Amino acid sequence: MNSSATASTNAGSAGRIEAFDAVDLIHAKRDRGELSTPQIDWLIDAYTRGYVGDEQMAAMTMAIFLNGMTRREIRDLTMAMIDSGERMSFEGLGKPTTDKHSTGGVGDKITLPLMPLVAVFGVAVPQLSGRGLGHTGGTLDKLESIPGWRANLTNEEMIAQLRDVGGVICAAGSGLAPADGKLYALRDITGTVESIPLIASSIMSKKIAEGTKALVLDVKFGSGAFLKNIEQSRELARTMVALGQDAGVATSALLTNMNVPLGLAIGNANEVRESVEVLAGGGPADIVELTITLAREMLALAGKTDVDVEAALTDGRAMDKWRQAIRAQGGDPDAALPVATDTHTVYAAQDGILVQQDALPFGIAAWRLGAGRARKGDPVQHSAGVDLHAKPGDRVAKGQPLFTLSADEPARFPRALESVEGAWRIGDPGEPVLTGGPLIAERISAAD
Template sequence: MSVEPFDAVDVIRIKRDGGAVPEDALRWLIDAYTREYVADAQMAAFAMATLLNGMTRDEIRVMTDAMIASGERMSFAGLGKRTVDKHSTGGVGDKITLPLAPLVASFGVAVPQLSGRGLGHTGGTLDKLESIPGWRAALSNDEMTAQLRDVGAVICAAGTGLAPADKRLYALRDVTGTVEAIPLIASSIMSKKIAEGTDALVLDVKFGSGAFMKDVDRARELARTMVALGTDSGVATTALLTDMNTPLGLAIGNANEVRESVEVLAGGGPADVVELTVALAREMLALAGQPDADVETALRDGRAMDSWRAMIRAQDGDPDAALPTARETHTVTAETDGVVTRLEALPFGVAAWRLGAGRARAQDPVVHAAGIDLHVKPGDTVRAGQPMFTLLADDDQRFTRALDALDGAWELDADAVAAAPAPLVLERITA
């Protein structure tokens, strides 16, 4: 039996006392945890020490690299075209991946979008796409590479071979109150993205009510940490800091968010969804060597829609099939005249989840037709009796708890003057 070169307790003590863990010790810790030599209790102590004391840039780089080394690395070197990916930290009504991937692909760039399922109030990209009859999330590496070569865009489930250390550590953070540690969030996200083998990466880091990071300063710190990680690993990385105080677009759910995405690809759709799709597409194409790409024209002239249809068909989906519709609806109307001054993202996300659009446990199914359709956004003037939003569910007994979640979540002001919404993109962060 071989002798381990380090002791977990010694490594924990270094971080507990505010020190920087030497590179070889930190690499050993991640490897030994993956091998189940280091116990969950010990890694939980290390995670808490990291939450309280932080990590240096070098420590975060080493930890991320060690997590990548715990599994396989993908490579798209043989594709013959640049690969660029996008990652969002998640929010309410955030369906941007759906129109974005085919839009960027329509410029001859490969977009390998390895996505996940939703848990809690933020929806999962795969859950949305599984609203489309026949569409499948699971692709082999060969299928994925072929689709990137032929279509340019693929949105599919990440394989279990990428950064398995992260899978263990993520589950542990979830039950030990250490999810919020920025070094652990950054290494978790970036280990998977770097292992994916993309040439470039654009991060959509959200702040506000419906975001993982409520506070803008912490969101900015996370964005800077992840941009530094990508840069240090040889992946060209930029980030946009974006507002998630209000739901994105007018659809919150699964099937209804697919409908809205198709509207954007057809040259229409809500202004905020179009704005963010265009902003992220410009960032991605600039990193892929096309800084002057005219992305608005590609939405208007049908190129992006052609890419979408090809992408859905390649994964056995029918882009022309009818999407699920809810059996039951409940519309909430304005009680007075006024201007909508607030529509708070988090309660609307929770309400959509209670209607069946999300899951409380990883094994729970989602109701693809469930969700919320908004009829107004902040800054809109409404009259008494005008529809504000419609709840969608397959079971009308779900409406009561959803409405409870929305108590106090929106505001009408009779004296307010209609104003332009706050800027959606607050800041661009580069290395």
């Protein structure tokens, strides 16, 4: 995004930052020392400008990965990354702003129905989203299944859409926290992605720089999540909520279960279809539950508590907002979505109860079918994906369809099928169903 009246630039502060030696800072963190605020400011500024090299920052990220950071260090790291670029402001809109960030998962298309649902109630939703990498899908990839829809907006277009429609889903500009862009790419190739201080500062630097006044975090745990166990996810959620509160952003988090795929569709175009079903008052129960719960949380943080969220889904108001938003970004909400040329369906070999359906293998299957990318910049096949016909706990009969793979290249089916071997199982009635617990496990706020 280019700088405008709604974006202020913080970069270029090198002359005001005290100089340090990168090797000294690496030694300090390697030896479990605590970096000072001026040291962190200098490190991030120098890395953004290229004075500190990738090999030195790689050593630093590994030291952080192994030894962690204090809350103060994480806050300083987040603010330094924000200060590396511009900050958006929505003060001129004349209405509250609220946003949601998900740590990502299999079948997680919640942003699509959530944005228009929240916008119904006079709250602006500036949803800056990204693209998928690996088994987790990207919101922008899904929406680009819609003919004509475009992800890249100028600041002026974004503000106009927030004013006229009430919500927008678009790409984040390179001007927001550019230090994070460099650092994220480095972490991806150095085995330091899972560091909680680095994850928290990465997510929150962009969200705080975005300028929203309220933020709800959907932090996932389980098979298909970024962090597998709930303890790690809880720590990440608490860290990010504290960062938001410290920055003056009303922030809360939900810990949500990603042991089983969300909804019935995993891919791009098929996830758009499922989102439209939700906006039409239908759709899978888990998608509806999480959409409504997150909408209530976002609206409460924005000061809107006496609202009937369910009614806005069933009476067509959320659908109207969706259609407005798609048209505003050049898309045709009535256009046919891409359909794959080939499908392969797997059927139940026996009667019984579907007791297991692990999220990660099904996400990998969709990726192998072409729905995701292995490297940034790779194209995705919008029609590729997996459609589930049963969920854990459902009774199935022999010969009943369990799931269908879709692709434009049938040669992709064997490897996709390999990825789901052992990932699902039909058991006898009364056998425990393996879901890992309820969909929404906990709510975390600044008071916790």
